[in-house]
Amino acid sequence: MDVLEAIRRRRSVRQFRPDPVPEEMIRTLLDAARLAPSSYNLQPWEFVVVTDPEVRRRLRVAxxxxxxxxxAPVVIVCLGSLRQQDALAARLEASLPPDAPPERRERVMKTVQRHKHDPEFRKIHVLTSTYIGVAFLVLAAQSFGLGTCWMGGFDPDQVRSLLGIPEDFLVASLVAVGWPAEGLEFRPRQRRPLEEIVHWNHFGRRPDWEPVTSQ
Ligand SMILES: Cc1cc2nc3c(=O)[nH]c(=O)nc-3n(C[C@H](O)[C@H](O)[C@H](O)COP(=O)(O)O)c2cc1C
Structure with missing residues (x-):
């Protein structure tokens, strides 16, 4: 399946057959996430793969x-590592030569400070790249015909305590993975039309396109 086909076929699947997903496939999904691009090559993603039914039962509550x-036979808990963020801040700081001109020193140190100490910036920076990994994972699953449901609806503290996730990891997303239930029917996709979301060369200037209607 090519990438466009996977993108077009993917829907959020919320009903699954109980059949297990081969471990080799799970590995391939995680490897697709690993290959995603990330800011400064941060690679903040880590994953807790949950297959144990009792843990999934408790995860459902969370x-x-x-x-x-x-x-779903598999739930992948996607984490964003603040440790990687700390390592990046240290790398940026170390990249500054001792004889850097004051202007450059000031600019780099301002960046380093944000990367080290600004909690909101750090969180957004880590999560942005983590989500790209999650998107790659979900599309890789689609290429095997697996269904996924990307979820942001959970209590991060409960997930953290259930799975023993350290404080310096953000719980970014849960992704349910499995074989879609037989005869699943999806509602037509609700998407804003291209004409509403694309600007050409200048905000508010629209391309002269026929409406695109892909569902
Ligand atoms: C960040 C994020 C959080 C989401 N959280 C949930 C969720 O908690 N529960 C759920 O059933 N679906 C969740 N979804 C799935 C969306 O509802 C779904 O992607 C959207 O309605 C479009 O439908 P589609 O995925 O079938 O194209 C989430 C999707 C994303 C990207």
Missing amino acids: ANNQAQVEE
Whole structure:
């Protein structure tokens, strides 16, 4: 399946067959995430793969009781590493030569300070790249015909304590993975039309396109 086909076929799947997903496939999904681009090559993603039914049952409780968390044979808990963020800040600082001109020193140190100490910036920086890894993972799953449901609806503290996730990892997303239930029917996709979201050369200037109607 090519990438465009995977993108077009992917829908959020919330009902699964109980059949297991071969470990080799899970490995391939995680490897696709690993190959995603990231800011400064940060690679903040780490994953807790949950297959144990009892852990999935408890994870469901932490995820607003969403049934797919228990029903999918695999739930991948996607984490963003603040340790990687700290390592990046240290790398940036170390990259500054001792004889750097004051102007450059000031600019780099301002960047380093944000990367080291600004909690909001750090969180957004780590999560942005983590989500790109998650998107790659979800598309890789689609290429095998696996269904996924990307979830942001969970209590991060409950997930953290259930899985023993250290404080310096952000719980970014849960992804339910499994074989879609037989006969699943999806509602037509709700998407804003291209004409509404694309500007050409200048905000508000629209391309002269026929409407695109891909579902
Ligand atoms: C960041 C994020 C968080 C989401 N959280 C949930 C969730 O907690 N539960 C759920 O059932 N779907 C969740 N979804 C799935 C969206 O509802 C879904 O992608 C959207 O409605 C479009 O439908 P589609 O994925 O079938 O194209 C989430 C998707 C993303 C990207």
